[in-house]
Amino acid sequence: MSSSIPSLHALVSHYCSPSPLRFLPNLDRLRSPVADEARENPDIPTLFRRFWKVAAPYWSSEDKTQARLRLDQEQFTKQLLYYLGAFAGGIPVFVLRDYSKDTLSLRWRSWMTSYYMRRYFKNQTFYKIQSQSIIDNPDQRIVDDLSSFTSTALGFALTFFNAAIDLISFSNILYGIYPPLFIVLLVYSIGGTAISVYLGKDLVNLNFMQEKKEADFRYGLVRIRENAESIAFYAGEENEMQLLLRRFSRAFENLSKLLISSRNLDFFTSGYRYLIQILPAAVVAPMYFSGKIEFGVINQSVSAFNHILTDFSLIVYQFQAISAFSAVIDRLGEFDDLLDGTHSSDLLEPENSLEIDFLNRNIGDPSFDQSNGSIPLDERHRLLEIKNMTLQTPRTGRTLIANLNLEINNKDHLLVMGPSGSGKTSLLRALAGLWRSGSGNITFFTRDNGQSQLPVSPDTPPPGLLNEAEENERIENLRPYMVLGTLREQLLYPTWSEDSPATLQSTPSSDILPSSMQLENLQDTSGDLKRPTDDDLLRVLQDVRLGDIVSRFKGLDTTYDWSCVLSLGEQQRLAFARLLLSRPRLILLDESTSALDEPNEAHLYRHIEAAGITYVSIGHRRTLFNFHSKVLYISKSESVDPSYRNWTIEPINQTSDYGQAKASS
Known part of the structure; x- marks a missing residue:
């Protein structure tokens, strides 16, 4: 028992020791409360400095060195090499994967653009869509929707894969741990x-x-650009702005509804994502x-x-995507x-059309009627025949x-006249x-090619007749169409495709565009x-x-917005x-001369007549009688009688009234 009780000598030595350290606790208790209250909180730099002062000694001590030596250096080196190898091999794989996806999307889009454009222009479908207003914005569907479709389809395909x-990979793991969790x-x-x-x-x-x-x-903004001069003449800026803002407000209202629906869906999606996160740990923890x-x-x-x-x-x-x-x-x-x-609309094709x-026709065929015109029979060659035609809107x-x-x-030049709305332009259509x-x-x-041809559908003319049919007829209206391109292209359109050196230099190479879109595959309609x-x-x-136009615009191969x-x-x-x-045979x-003065009008008509071109003209000027051999006058149809x-x-x-008007003009 005496061994467990400190000796008197030990107690005396402890409390009577001259060392001041044993009195420090008592001194701390005797500190003034005022000193504690006056102490300031250390700032952040001071805390970091003190942290480093306290922590740093260990990392330069021998014990840290020994702990480092105890690690498996060989295993560390092996894992590091594995990581570097995976890093070096993974980067090219991921980069090439994305590049291959984007390249495939681009080529797919190129092919689909060509595919849709050929069908869009076939049988004048583009005109029927526009004139009948069947669907909205076909241009946007070809440009934006095709691009979005190809890129998004490939992206979703890779995501689902x-x-x-x-x-x-992970279903087997989770099912093996706890099958009910997989079912839930x-x-x-x-x-x-x-x-x-x-x-x-x-x-x-x-x-x-x-x-x-x-x-x-x-589209409204594009129309402003295309009709800027007319709008400026009318001083219609305020009206155009109101129309555009009205269209924008419709887009804004629809987008607001879209954002509200997306917000409501996001509420559910966020809750769905995080509600179940705790379930696997809660189910598996009791097993642990x-x-x-x-x-x-x-x-x-x-x-x-x-x-x-x-x-x-x-x-x-x-879901939103x-x-x-x-x-x-x-x-x-x-x-x-x-x-x-x-x-469902099927381009609104009429039941009766x-x-x-x-039809090929020999120039020497004598089977011509002599019902109209004053040109001798031996100088005639039939170009057009209309039988029992009733035209409807x-x-x-x-x-x-x-x-x-x-x-x-x-x-046999024909002049078509009549009041506005009687159907003159519709006849040309x-x-x-x-x-x-x-x-x-x-x-x-069409021109004779030495072979006998039966009448065929204009949609599918037989070989050899297509170019002749296109060459046979041409239409020009009040406002001629100006293509996007050079002055040379304006003159060659639409008979020849443009292949100037400037265009060829800017043409993408065949290794970029798919074969269906390479420019050398485009057909030239000029025939021989x-x-x-x-x-x-x-x-x-x-x-x-227009001899000065070349010098005004610095050559044939300069590009401008020619309609402006x-x-x-x-x-x-x-x-x-x-x-x-x-030089088509019939135009x-x-x-087409409404914006010209009479001397220029006469000059142009004499040139096309001298070129051997037969023409059908619509006009109201009395001076046009001078350049035509007969006149078709159409009055407004108000009768329901089919005859x-x-x-x-x-x-x-x-001797005719029109001839007297011709003489007076």
């Missing part, structure tokens, strides 16, 4: 997907309408406490659970159905011309194949017609009194220059 691989996760994801579809059911239509309204707003699994299995189950949740919930997490993609698919599908002829045929079916019979022979509403037959007689030289182009510009930099009269003269270069002129005839054809000679 990665999700499938990930699901297969499957049911949870299916229910979440169903709720997401229900909550986001309006997103597809809202995205569809947003595409339309944004495209409408952009009972000793059935190790602690690492908990982390393993949580990781596998989150991977599978992401894979199963792909539709939930990507999927709904936007669905709108793109809907717009492209509607466009595709229209091009295939399976759309005009038949247009192309495509949408309303209103009759414009009833039971028209007409023949046009070589040098029918002759050009743009309008088919009505009944009757229109036959074009010799391509004009630069001297030919300069001479024809002189013939139409040229006056309407200059554009009309440029259109006549095209005719003198291509349709819809007030009623609202037109007359008379020769223009010295």
